Amino acid sequence: MSAYDLPSKDGHFGPYGGIFVAETLISALEDLREQYEYFHNDPDFQAEFAYELKHYVGRPSPIYHAKRWSEHLGGAQILLKREDLNHTGAHKINNTVGQALLARRMGKKRVIAETGAGQHGVASATVAARYGMECVVYMGSEDVKRQATNVYRMKLLGATVVPVESGSRTLKDALNEAMRDWVTNVENTFYIIGTVAGPHPYPMMVRDFQAVIGNEAKAQMQEDFNRQPDALIACVGGGSNAIGLFYPYIDDIKVRLIGVEAAGKGIDTNQHAATLSMGKPGVLHGNRTYLIQDEHGQIIETHSISAGLDYPGVGPEHAWLKDCGRAEYVAITDDEALGAFHTLCRYEGIMPALESSHALAYAAKYAPTLPKDKLLLVNLSGRGDKDMATVAQMSGLAL
Amino acid sequence: MQISLESFKNLMNFFSEENNTKKVNRISTTFTALKNQNRKALIPFITAGDPNPEITVQLMHQLVQSGADIIELGVPFSDPMADGPTIQRSSERALKHHVNLNDVLDMVAEFRKMNTDTPVVLMGYANPVEAMGYESFATRAKDCGVDGILIVDYPPEESSKWVQCLDQQGINAIFLLSPTTPQERIEQVAKLAKGYIYYVSLKGVTGASHLDLQDVSTMLKRLRNYISLPIGVGFGIRDGATAKAVAGLADAVVVGSRIIEEIERSSDAELLDNAGNLLRTLRKAVDSN
Numbered sequence A: 001m002s003a004y005d006l007p008s009k010d011g012h013f014g015p016y017g018g019i020f021v022a023e024t025l026i027s028a029l030e031d032l033r034e035q036y037e038y039f040h041n042d043p044d045f046q047a048e049f050a051y052e053l054k055h056y057v058g059r060p061s062p063i064y065h066a067k068r069w070s071e072h073l074g075g076a077q078i079l080l081k082r083e084d085l086n087h088t089g090a091h092k093i094n095n096t097v098g099q100a101l102l103a104r105r106m107g108k109k110r111v112i113a114e115t116g117a118g119q120h121g122v123a124s125a126t127v128a129a130r131y132g133m134e135c136v137v138y139m140g141s142e143d144v145k146r147q148a149t150n151v152y153r154m155k156l157l158g159a160t161v162v163p164v165e166s167g168s169r170t171l172k173d174a175l176n177e178a179m180r181d182w183v184t185n186v187e188n189t190f191y192i193i194g195t196v197a198g199p200h201p202y203p204m205m206v207r208d209f210q211a212v213i214g215n216e217a218k219a220q221m222q223e224d225f226n227r228q229p230d231a232l233i234a235c236v237g238g239g240s241n242a243i244g245l246f247y248p249y250i251d252d253i254k255v256r257l258i259g260v261e262a263a264g265k266g267i268d269t270n271q272h273a274a275t276l277s278m279g280k281p282g283v284l285h286g287n288r289t290y291l292i293q294d295e296h297g298q299i300i301e302t303h304s305i306s307a308g309l310d311y312p313g314v315g316p317e318h319a320w321l322k323d324c325g326r327a328e329y330v331a332i333t334d335d336e337a338l339g340a341f342h343t344l345c346r347y348e349g350i351m352p353a354l355e356s357s358h359a360l361a362y363a364a365k366y367a368p369t370l371p372k373d374k375l376l377l378v379n380l381s382g383r384g385d386k387d388m389a390t391v392a393q394m395s396g397l398a399l
Numbered sequence B: 001m002q003i004s005l006e007s008f009k010n011l012m013n014f015f016s017e018e019n020n021t022k023k024v025n026r027i028s029t030t031f032t033a034l035k036n037q038n039r040k041a042l043i044p045f046i047t048a049g050d051p052n053p054e055i056t057v058q059l060m061h062q063l064v065q066s067g068a069d070i071i072e073l074g075v076p077f078s079d080p081m082a083d084g085p086t087i088q089r090s091s092e093r094a095l096k097h098h099v100n101l102n103d104v105l106d107m108v109a110e111f112r113k114m115n116t117d118t119p120v121v122l123m124g125y126a127n128p129v130e131a132m133g134y135e136s137f138a139t140r141a142k143d144c145g146v147d148g149i150l151i152v153d154y155p156p157e158e159s160s161k162w163v164q165c166l167d168q169q170g171i172n173a174i175f176l177l178s179p180t181t182p183q184e185r186i187e188q189v190a191k192l193a194k195g196y197i198y199y200v201s202l203k204g205v206t207g208a209s210h211l212d213l214q215d216v217s218t219m220l221k222r223l224r225n226y227i228s229l230p231i232g233v234g235f236g237i238r239d240g241a242t243a244k245a246v247a248g249l250a251d252a253v254v255v256g257s258r259i260i261e262e263i264e265r266s267s268d269a270e271l272l273d274n275a276g277n278l279l280r281t282l283r284k285a286v287d288s289n
Helices: A023-040 A043-057 A067-073 A092-105 A119-131 A141-146 A148-156 A171-184 A202-210 A212-225 A240-249 A316-323 A334-348 A354-369 A385-394 B002-018 B026-036 B056-065 B085-096 B101-114 B126-132 B134-144 B160-168 B183-192 B213-224 B240-247 B257-264 B268-287
Strands: A016-020 A063-065 A077-082 A110-115 A134-140 A160-164 A189-192 A231-235 A256-264 A280-284 A286-291 A327-333 A375-380 B041-047 B071-074 B120-124 B148-151 B175-177 B197-200 B231-234 B252-255
Touching: A016 A316, A023 A043, A023 A092, A023 A171, A023 A202, A023 B175, A043 A092, A063 A212, A067 A077, A067 A334, A067 A354, A077 A212, A077 A354, A092 A110, A092 A119, A092 A189, A092 A202, A092 A240, A110 A119, A110 A171, A119 A134, A119 A148, A134 A141, A134 A148, A134 A171, A141 A148, A141 A160, A148 A160, A148 A385, A160 A171, A171 A189, A202 A212, A202 A240, A202 A316, A212 A240, A212 A375, A231 A240, A231 A354, A240 A256, A240 A316, A240 A375, A256 A316, A256 A334, A256 A354, A280 B126, A286 A316, A316 A327, A327 A334, A327 A354, A334 A354, A334 A385, A354 A375, A354 A385, B026 B041, B041 B056, B041 B085, B041 B231, B041 B257, B041 B268, B056 B071, B056 B101, B056 B268, B071 B085, B071 B101, B085 B257, B101 B120, B101 B126, B101 B134, B126 B134, B126 B148, B134 B160, B175 B183, B183 B213, B197 B213, B213 B231, B213 B240, B240 B252, B240 B268, B252 B257, B252 B268, B257 B268
Parallel strands: A077 A375, A110 A134, A110 A189, A134 A160, A231 A256, A231 A375, A256 A327, B041 B071, B041 B252, B071 B120, B120 B148, B175 B197, B197 B231, B231 B252
Antiparallel strands: A016 A286, A063 A077, A280 A286
């Protein structure tokens, strides 16, 4: 079997990915692709990226053996890749640092971003402040209401937050609006996409920046455990934390790759965001991928307790990894995720993000079916402080 | 340009080998007739089902009676990424009535009962045709009397199979060119486009209001070196004066957001009259260039 080398030159992962945008964006994407290809192979760029990840983000993030929780579950050992310990509290910053450094080298003084819960918006506002760039963040007006703290955080960091009133007023509409801004201001503006979706080269570029997660994990596993894990488990909304962990392991076929989607109130209801489990292939936001859509190809609103997973599409590389069978995708409900959130708080003193709680919840189901010498590496992609109000509300409390 | 050469080559081979027998299409007939009269085409855009599905076919007839040469009919989509707020709202109004691609095709068929000459070009986004399937779409579109289709998010490099399916049914694949399109790409698009080329006259989304006529003039001169098809100019044409000026430069003037605004602020009772009046004003302007 030859080594995995996707995407193809024109940005395809099998039938997925590609460049499905209006003509007005083609030259900007072509420019981005050329510049990225150049800097991706530029030792100076890579050295600066590595320096920033170490000194600004705080990498490497440790792998932590959740012994007490593993013992409680009574099966495989659960290891946590602690992306929650990064600056700004999630894996998102790996990518925004990379894209901001690229923007700077391309001479763009203004960055824009879309955000759902506000995590990618905060990570973008953070790097814009760090590198002295203007930052505009598009956020659905529904999300602006629900995530007031993050909106204020972005403002404190100097960003302008623009509430988006079109469509369902959530993440997908914020993405549409950011694209509209980009097409209008393409000469001075760099669009920092927050996940492994969008037109080529975004899914590849974001993956490469996030691959630091999997590359570190490989070295750390070897050093701490003298072997690689039996399975990797990560939550999948757009899928950037999952790809970041999976990608360096794709050719290592002994390691199972398990992506966990949001089943919301149940995949048999119409209130979920389990795109790979329940969606159909189509074209949205610049790429061909699985989508949650009606029979006429209109995009349907999704639901998840976790805003970061509440997206009707998924990165095209995940679509391909599903179809070719290299990765498996499962779904976890709001209630199951909430359960895992509380369990990790109580057993390990770690408060996970609700997104990451989906991965944890699947690990909690899977571990007891395995012998104790098996190792499951779960990507703890973010910390849960941002979710305290949601969790309190679910428990009938107001903070 | 590495990313697209292969797909372009495939497309070009396809056209040169198999499609030398050109099917006559209402679009080329229309442009030929206009050229013989030394006139420019006026192409209004409306969204099918806006403000309600019942009025669309009547509105199409009204636009033709008021001077439209070709009708661009928007297929509503939940995520119209390339459109500004005006056309987004029109799409949302249509979607409130659950207008889907099938319904849009039915509207064209209904329109054809009374009008067999005016070309109808559908405009929309990829996912509704992805959901219907290329072949089913092309067959149905042909049966309903569709003449061309522009899918905003199908650039040429992702379109080879799509164009093949359309071509088998004699439907024109319309492509966009923009101020940022580099020269080699203009040449490539020129080789595979059919019907007319739609030149997007400004950066940004539909409905913006800053159109630089000098830029349009310079760019159109460049385009003419490579393109023999008629060139339509759209995005940013909001009044008679601009329409007149653009008609002096291009073969067709496309007006979208301005008409949608008129629809938006008209009651159902006055909508047909208001749209007709607006179009007559634009027609006069276009013809006076």
